[in-house]
Amino acid sequence: MKFLILAVTVALAAADVSHILNPDQTAKIIKHDLDVGVEGNYQWAIETENGIKASESGQLVNAGSEDAAEAVQGDASWTSPEGEKIQLSYVADANGYQPQGSHLPTPPPIPEAILRALEYIRAHPPKEESN
Incomplete structure (x- = not known):
């Protein structure tokens, strides 16, 4: 029995488990750009060897005033585990994340x-009641 436990332990230690690892875990970054400009402007981009890409640019609007806000736009793309190509673009500003x-x-x-029903309600507003 001890020999069987020892044999199973050695077999598991020597087993090739590379098929269990997610290849995305070891993907290398092949492009990385970052430009932080003056007056709150910036942009960055990144790309990995497994096809993940993302970029963003932003700027500070009305810098120095009380209503200063950041406006950002960006995009990203990757392949889902099901093999579908995903593309996402976004804007984030005073109107929220879109x-x-x-x-x-x-x-x-x-x-x-x-x-x-909504059209009927709009066309026939309720009459105000008098006290």
């Missing part, structure tokens, strides 16, 4: 009955 991509979920259409 992503775009075909992989993002979208709300279902509003049912026709609800649209008709």
Whole structure:
């Protein structure tokens, strides 16, 4: 019995487990750019050998004023585990984060009955009650 446990332990230690590792874990960065400019402007880009790409640029709008805000735009692309090519672009500014991509979920259409009911309510507003 001790020999069997020892043999299994040695076999597991010598086993090739490279198929278990995720190749994305060891992907090397093949491009990395960073430019931090004056007055709050910047841009960066990165690319890995497994096809992941991302870039972003931003600027400080109305620098020095009370309503100073940052405006950012960027994009990223990668391949999903299912093999689908994913592309994401985004803008983030005073109006919030606004992503775009075909992989993002979208709300279902509003049912026709609800649209008709909303139109009826708009066309027939309730009368104000007098006290």
